[in-house]
Amino acid sequence: RKEVEQDPGPFNVPEGATVAFNCTYSNSASQSFFWYRQDCRKEPKLLMSVYSSGNEDGRFTAQLNRASQYISLLIRDSKLSDSATYLCVVTRGGTSYGKLTFGQGTILTVHP
């Protein structure tokens, strides 16, 4: 089993749709959680961190469920510019402090 797993998609949605991505992680010692966005093989850029209490940034909502070991990203009112690959990122603690693990990414295409 991969340490961090995402549904690779692709997700094809119309503008204005709501879309949700999930990401599961297997290491219960994981410490920090993030969603990054990557456009067409360019460098990944931070979209948002995922806090235990859940957090929202405009049209984006991220949630963490430590008991079930998954994080989610909800995008409301999708825009064409949201088309990208969304990467789930988990940092480890303990003896693996400093190691980061990326999911393989979920491809989103928003069409007119």
Add this chain to the structure above:
Amino acid sequence: EAQVTQNPRYLITVTGKKLTVTCSQNMNHEYMSWYRQDPGLGLRQIYYSMNVEVTDKGDVPEGYKVSRKEKRNFPLILESPSPNQTSLYFCASTARPDLYNEQFFGPGTRLTVL
């Protein structure tokens, strides 16, 4: 401007010819890391460095070396490149990896080993 730079951006080389990909950051970050990205596999961590002279293996360190002699630089060395090291490489830096600090990525280096 805060940034991570990598050079070269594109490189085509032949099997066995030693090469170095440079990475430099101007944010005084302690933590730096190298990743490779391959289709279907996502980004995988090669090596990381918590500070000057402190480096550690990531998930796929075989065939790579790194050094951290200065805080700002973290070169990736391929002593004897092989075709299976053809990939897109990213360098990244952050203040600390355990807190909710953003990782800043360089623009990537496309390496082809023939």
